[in-house]
Amino acid sequence: MAAPEQTRPAIELKGISKAFGPVQANKDISIRVMPGTIHGIIGENGAGKSTLMSILYGFYKADAGEIFINGTHTEIPDSQAAIKAGIGMVFQHFKLVQNFTVLENVILGAEDGGLLKPSLAKARGVLKHLAEEYELSVDPDAKIEDLSVGHQQRVEILKALYREADILILDEPTGVLTPAEADHLFRILEGLKREGKTIILITHKLREIMEITDTVSVMRRGEMTATVKTAETTPEQLAELMVGRKVLLRVDKVPAQPGRPVLEVENLRHVDESGVERLKGVSLDVRAGEILGIAGVSGNGQSELLEVLGGYADATGTVRVNGQEIPLSGPGSDGRARRHGGIAHVPEDRQHEGLIMPFYAWENVGFGYHDDPRFNRGLLMDNAALQADATDKMKRYDVRPPNPWLPASSFSGGNQQKIVLAREIERDPEVLLVGQPTRGVDIGAIEFIHQEIVRLRDSGKAILLVSVELDEILSLSDRIAVMFDGTIMGERLPDETDQTELGMLMAGMTGATQSRSQGAGHA
Amino acid sequence: MDFATILQVLDSTVRLATPLLLACLAGLFSERSGVIDIGLEGKMLIAAFASAAFAYYFSQNPVAGIGPIWMGLLMGVLASLAFSGLHGLASITFRGNQLISGVALNFLASGLSVLVAQSWFHEGGRTPSLPDEGRFDGIVLPGALGPADAEAAGRPLSELIAQANPIQQIYSELISGHSILVYVAFLMVPATWWVLFRTRFGLRLRAVGEAPEAVDTAGVSVTALRYGALVIAGVLCGLAGAYLATGLQAGFVREMTAGRGYIALAALIFAKWRPWYALMACLLFGFLQAIALRYQNIDLGAFTVPVQFMDALPYILTVVILAGFVGKAIPPRAGGDPYVKER
């Protein structure tokens, strides 16, 4: 499996340092990766993983240090040089042109000659070949913006392979993938490894590290703290190396004590801007003191369900909160009205919906609640009150750094998420809608976020959780509903189901295990 | 409206649309690469001045072998290129605000053209009237009726054309007889389309206006692409300015672009940054203006439509069409943002 010891490392970094202004993102980092292996890198948010890989790919320039590729000292001043050295990278945030086709994205920068036609034709052939070889099929003529995230990621991988990369870097590739997609990705990676390619994988998920990597490095605060053989370590040990303390890897919660239904949804239908029906008669209810988890492959209506309930997409049907029907379109159906009605919402996309990135943290802590009388004095806003409130919440939610005068953009993903959670949970809502609460968040923060959600449940509130992480759904929910193609395929209790069964439902297959316990969790 | 009148209005449309079209395509290249260009007006203006000034200079001091008009054209293009370069320096190299840079260039052109003209020619900020060799002539296409036929027949050209068959009328009046820059402008439309959608450069250009980070990580220089786009924009604006001063007119007059750069910008948005739509938009603007110029005082019996209304009509119709038919225009996504890797 691992290459013999005497071969030269595919990648060797020596003494890499990089500072962004006063922030030392990488400190004297050295690492060797053998050819034909999968090497994992883990670390908290902001530990410097992405920075290190961006340096290897020539996207950033290191302040100091040397890079050796296959044993030869290689200068990588820009991505062109990295590509030449046989390095391909799949960034955490994809670098794709949204309104281009797959083919166009693949050939961009790697065209043969001045005219497109021959390049496109050649790429079409190569893509077909790659698709067969690595299970990497994507419609070459589809526009990127029409593709699911999983497919977009395949395009990124195809881009690298098209450039004949021998070294592939993947930065948090599974953060946005469904379990099925993630499994698929790992099959692809295994295939690539068999072909002798070298892979660096950055992830927050220890399960993935354990499952697929040969060796793993741990980063903390810009430094490389350890490199170990995967076979010789445990998740608990890695977590401790990462965070510097013991981390609870499972959610710790007592059984739910569900009360009366707080949120009742009946026959909810929603048609999006392009005329596609996204919700096809969804019915569900969430009781006081319980977490209802919605599992599903993304794009099956979960986002729309949150948008409708959160008040920024129109729908038909009936929704009652504490028995009171709320309007689903027209006046009184916007997000503001929902908040007044006791529905709080942690949106799936914190950067585009949950936060105003250039706003200060304290401004963001008031966002959506800025018309609250507590934050206003007559015509003017009471900024002092907002700031005090933000300082307090940031402290309680352990947002780092706890400085309300930093813009949201300068917090890491996990800390951004904490700001949103603090804002929504601390309003003490009747219903909390949560979308992808831990996407891209490190395990230390995940632990904290899960605890907070459970704490809210235990105080008797109704929580609707949407997540593509089946692990998260299974460990956090008191009851699980699976969505497929705009409908609820069925409900399960977490103790009575498993990933396989949920996966079948998520794929739209009801089959033999038909509805083992509809409503059983209500008891 | 009889046939001849329709032809004349369309003929006028072509002339009025040409500078708009060139400027609009210039803006298209620039904005497709992610650099917003409200300096079209300024580039046209400085090119109009430079082309007229040098066409005049070289008509007085001839250089053997090169017509003064070509020297004028060259200098006009160079002047416009210099402005483009300045815009690039500010908005690409120094990652400045593209809007401010464009506004500044418009001011600069407006002041500099007059200042220099006054200092060179002492005619109050205009150039002297250009002699014929300093102007672009109309080109008579093969088979079309032209001034030569008129001379031979001893009758005015318009009369000759009016008596020809309709096809010949269209050919001679509408299609033939424009200056070379008109044909260049119209040919630029398919050329632009081809470059944009059929060549490697075009692919990269479109990409850099949508997602510069994708271009960068693909190993292509964002800076070089954007400068490339600005060079093309500079050349096209140069042609537009030269057409105004040496094609349509016989010299430079202060502020002679008269807001056409802004109209071209409007046309660009109208066209949703696409070349064929740009042609349509510019022709539409030209047509509305031609109509408004021709029918200034419409007498409706009891009531004369005031000239001011007709004057504003092209603008009113633009708003109506925009609101009624065009809908939302989505600009290139990276437009206006300087590319900063270390976000």
Place this chain on the structure above:
Amino acid sequence: MDRMPAWADAVLVPLFSIVLAAILSALVILAIGENPVEAFSLMVDGALMRSAGWGYTLYYTTNFIFTGLAVAVAFHAKMFNIGGEGQAAIGGLGVALICLFIPWPHWSLALIGATLGAAAFGAAWAFIPAYLQAKRGSHIVITTIMFNFIAAAVLNYVLVNLLRPAGAMDPATEIFPQATHLPSFQDMFAGGGSLFRGAPANITFFVAVLACVAVWLLIWRTRLGYEIRAFGHSETATRYAGISTVRITVVAMLISGGLAGLMAINTTMGEAERLVMNATEGAGFIGIAVALMGRSHPFGVFLAALLFGFLYQGGAELALWTDIPRELITVIQALVILFTGALDNMVRMPLESVFGTLRRRRSPKPAPTTPSE
């Protein structure tokens, strides 16, 4: 990437930029065969060393404050209002109608009336573009450009055919009644002396200063301003928060148009005391430069407006006493806009590395920190 102290960014960068612009301007003046030192001292002398000079400088400043604020407010909502020119022109019409057809007992009441009228007319002229943008997605840049032309046509028609006193040559209204004449700086401060004599600066300047304060309060201290800024940064987030994008678009543009309209109080009621054609004289476009240079902050707008006011008045003095064409001022303005607004990084980058070197010298080892910890 080195950072420099905030004060340096706020003071040194603009300062060096202006110096660069001045050096280039001096070269231009030299090139046309004039003496730059003389020219600059004439400008400073005429604009800043005499009370009447200040009176003119502040008069222009007043105009630019209003149009600059107008553009700035729209910018906060991420809209580019090129229509200040038209909105100010129609605002002038509002002022004229209010002054001519309502018998005001005293200027103070007339000022209040005219303020409301100018703002209402300016806002009305911004309403259609705003509504079309919000509802139909019609690009506000095109529609406001078009509305500038339409406003000019409307004003031309109204002045030539409707409001012009019979037989008058000027396409202008008659002089407004005495009771609507606003106190000029001379009336207010001279006490019979010659301070500010003849200068057009008038009480509207203080309205403009108030407008700066009001806009500052609006943008940074009110819910509406908070919502406008949020909308300007992220449309999706405002929808999430339940803020109506249509409402914000329209309201922001109404405020923007209203501010542009207010400029007419200064020109029409304060200076000319009648409505003339082209009373706006491009101030709507200068407003764009002012807002951009002032970074859309009312205080920045105030300073930028002052700078442009100085250039306008200094330029007038230059034109009075030398043979330098008036276009020189346009060139200087262009250079100032270019260097302070667009090429500011050209100054900032070297300065940053200077500060970086200084810092490194003071502390040889940069303290390693990560903000997320």
Place this chain on the structure above:
Amino acid sequence: DPALIYDLGGKFDKSFNEAAFNGAERWSEETGGSYRDIELQSEAQREQALRRFAERGFNPIITTGFSMSTPIANIAADYPDTKFVTIDGFVDPEEHPNVLSILFSEHQGSFLVGMLAAMASESDTVGFVGGMDIPLIRKFACGYAQGVKAVNEDATVISNMTGTTPAAWNDPVKGSELAQAQISQGADVIFAAAGGTGLGVLQTVADEGAHGIGVDSNQNYLHPDQMLTSMLKRVDVAVADAMEAGADLETGVQVLGLAEDGVGYAVDEYNESLITEEMAAAVEEAKAQIISGEIEVHDYTSDDSCPVLDF
């Protein structure tokens, strides 16, 4: 010394302001005197320039353009020892004894060139292009149309204005298109009263083989043998005379019409081939009749209406 203030169009507009400049230059050459001048760039500068010149002791202060009359009326009383001249403007002499208002009878001059146009036209269609729809331009147009109709009752006068923004005076391309449009509607003589835009009109008229009529200054030289004539407005003479008179300038109101040679039409080597003897005779006769009052040319601005042309 005298001072001269040009209107917003600027000193070199090739017509009105330039005529004033030429008059001043001529005076300066002939007498060796010196003068100061300024081109305004904003409305507020009108008063400013007047005051600054007055404070520095310039006398008389001559201004061009009707827009200067109101500012002069505003400040004249502050400088009783300074004499002000407003060309094209009117200031009440009773109220302001130190102001001279010089008015031209443009309608009379326009009438004469209108006659020439009608006589030279073969298509019986003539054109008029004005810079902006303002009373002064209507006055030109109306006088012109009357002259045309006086020669040929059935002739058609096509009248166009170039725009409503200040760009209307500086858009030769638009002028060009207007001229094209008028020519295609049959016009073969076009009178351009539109500043820089007019240059475009005259250029196109010459290119298309029709005839143009210039305005204010003698513009015949622009296109030899193509320019039918120019409607002269002797602003140059008025300026030179005022400068000559200096501080002793007689104030009040002067109306300069045909009788005073304040307006007229230009005949010189550039257009003599186009003006036949009959044409010259007819125009001279009409001129005499206007001076004697036999023909009365209606002045649009007297009652804001024109008997022969709708606006």
